[in-house]
Amino acid sequence: MNTSINFAGIKMKNPVTVASGTFGYGREYSNFFDLSKLGAIITKGTSIKPRSGNKPPRVCETPSGMLNSIGLQNPGVEYFAENDLPFLKKFDTAIIVNACGSTIEDYIEVCKILDTLDIDGVELNLSCPNVKAGCMAFGSSYEGVKDITSKVRKVLNKPLIVKLTPNVSNIGEIAKGAKDRRS
Ligand SMILES: Cc1cc2nc3c(=O)[nH]c(=O)nc-3n(C[C@H](O)[C@H](O)[C@H](O)COP(=O)(O)O)c2cc1C
Secondary structure (H helix, E strand, O other): OOOOOOEEEEEEEOOOOOOOOOOOOOOOHHOOOOHHHOEEEOHHHHOOOOOOOOOOEEEEEEOOEEEEOOOEEEEEEEHHHHHHHHHHHOOOOOOEEEOOOHHHHHHHHHHHHHHOOOOOOEEEEEOOEEHOOOOOOOOHOOOHHHHHHHHHHHHOOOOEEEOOOOOOOOOOHHHHHHHHOOO
């Protein structure tokens, strides 16, 4: 049976992937599961410089699930390119990198590097706090989403997924910001 799809310009042999950040860069899971079975692997948030993340506790169980506040711990895009990407390329799956940052410039710089790598696409994590805008998430407003999507698009030629944040009141209006990006 042909289960292949074309998602936002990314060819996937099936529509099954993983939520960014819940699967690391796949190494730990590869001991238990054949990563080639996935249509795509979406990596954890990757930034221009390494980040050590928040102090523990980072995860808290609640009656209806769990809350997490990892703080975007990651080794940085250069380490990813030299170590994690060669590992992931051994598997027959699309590779989508979740990009994060604290300023728009961070996103632009990380996307410039991601554009040069042998990956299938980029997912912008817009739940990150914008330190130059009172730490409101980049994805909190129509204008904010439009601005960052427009600027990233200028440096990134690969397929782009704009991952909105759930902590907003009018998600429909905000989603239009990604669509209405300035060309
Ligand atoms: C431990 C953990 C780490 C996460 N890290 C990231 C991340 O690096 N980038 C990102 O965009 N989302 C991250 N997320 C959010 C997930 O990708 C997903 O959007 C979120 O868990 C909502 O999906 P769910 O309702 O199925 O849990 C993380 C979630 C968890 C639980």
